[in-house]
Amino acid sequence: MAKKHCPNCGGALNVHADDAIITCSYCGTSFTPDGSKMKEHYALAVNYTQSDALDTLKAYLVKVPGVADDLAEKINLKDLSMTFYPYWTVTVQGDVTYKGIDRKATFRGQSGGRYSSINWEWVAESGHQDQTRQIRLYAGPKTRSEIVNYPIATRSRRYFNFEEAKQYTANVLFSKVSAETAKQQATAATRNMIYSRIKRETERVDDSRENFNVTDQAYIHVPIYHIQFSVGGRKTYEAALDASNGRVIYTDIPTTTGFKARTISMSIIWFAFTIAGAIITYMAYSGISLIGLNPEFLFYAGIGLTIIPLILALLTLYFGFRGTAAERAQ
Numbered sequence: 001m002a003k004k005h006c007p008n009c010g011g012a013l014n015v016h017a018d019d020a021i022i023t024c025s026y027c028g029t030s031f032t033p034d035g036s037k038m039k040e041h042y043a044l045a046v047n048y049t050q051s052d053a054l055d056t057l058k059a060y061l062v063k064v065p066g067v068a069d070d071l072a073e074k075i076n077l078k079d080l081s082m083t084f085y086p087y088w089t090v091t092v093q094g095d096v097t098y099k100g101i102d103r104k105a106t107f108r109g110q111s112g113g114r115y116s117s118i119n120w121e122w123v124a125e126s127g128h129q130d131q132t133r134q135i136r137l138y139a140g141p142k143t144r145s146e147i148v149n150y151p152i153a154t155r156s157r158r159y160f161n162f163e164e165a166k167q168y169t170a171n172v173l174f175s176k177v178s179a180e181t182a183k184q185q186a187t188a189a190t191r192n193m194i195y196s197r198i199k200r201e202t203e204r205v206d207d208s209r210e211n212f213n214v215t216d217q218a219y220i221h222v223p224i225y226h227i228q229f230s231v232g233g234r235k236t237y238e239a240a241l242d243a244s245n246g247r248v249i250y251t252d253i254p255t256t257t258g259f260k261a262r263t264i265s266m267s268i269i270w271f272a273f274t275i276a277g278a279i280i281t282y283m284a285y286s287g288i289s290l291i292g293l294n295p296e297f298l299f300y301a302g303i304g305l306t307i308i309p310l311i312l313a314l315l316t317l318y319f320g321f322r323g324t325a326a327e328r329a330q
Contacts, residue, residue, distance in 0.1 A: 011025070082168045084224075088177060092187050102203045103123075
């Protein structure tokens with residue numbers, strides 16, 4: 001860790017060697033390690049107070065299967081804080097013209113609705129693909145995957161207001177990704193998307209002309225509440241909620257003991273059907289008939305009775321014991 005001085009107010013800041021963009025904790029100015037100020041620095045507005053955030057989390061949790069009916073009354077808030085996480089949004093316009101070859105089928109000898117042979121041959125293929133994509137990139141230090149992959153909404157972006165961050169005693173994280181690196185990553189992601197579409201139409205690309213342009217780039221801080229709570233006990237649960245739109249990014253699920261017990265019981269029943277199906281399949285495979293049924297019919301019925309209950313058992317265990325949940329994007 002080293003000392004850097006804000007080019008705007010002169011405040012001394014502790015920074016790491018991998019910090020690509022630094023936000024001054026005194027005046028809110030964002031700048032690069034060489035002292036260049038960031039002109040386009042945005043943030044999403046804080047539209048949910050701390051009280052709103054807790055109420056939103058309660059309303060979400062009571063809808064999750066397996067939690068106590070009176071969970072909203074039992075929740076005990078242990079800690080609630082806000083962090084502004086840095087993201088890049090980069091709009092890339094890509095254009096690729098290509099030439100290559102693809103395999104085409106030739107059907108011969110049609111008789112009675114069937115063909116006697118199918119011949120494959122290589123033919124020249126050419127085309128054009130273009131796409132414009134807005135790529136969102138998490139730019140902060142290592143954190144949970146739900147925040148890294150969070151599809152931030154950018155319509156309500158506005159210039160970063162440091163007074164708002166100070167009002168909520170929020171922690172403003174520095175970016176580890178420079179503007180140039182963000183451009184490169186977004187361009188590579190757009191390029192991969194276009195070529196994946198080309199590969200669906202062409203077996204092999206031999207020649208291509210491509211053009212990629214960044215038409216918009218924004219550095220955005222997203223305010224996220226971190227909530228720690230308990231539910232009538234010592235165990236601490238964690239949740240994160242977008243302070244701009246109230247979306248639950250993730251939350252631990254305080255599942256009741258009774259629900260877990262019912263989950264185990266139901267899974268045992270499904271596993272019992274799976275075992276029965278396996279036995280029937282083995283007997284049918286061995287040529288043993290049950291109650292006069294055709295062994296071939298029993299064989300396929302046994303496979304179905306094995307696989308379907310097994311899938312249901314695994315799904316029951318997954319949804320019964322999953323540790324976290326997240327609100328789906330609208």
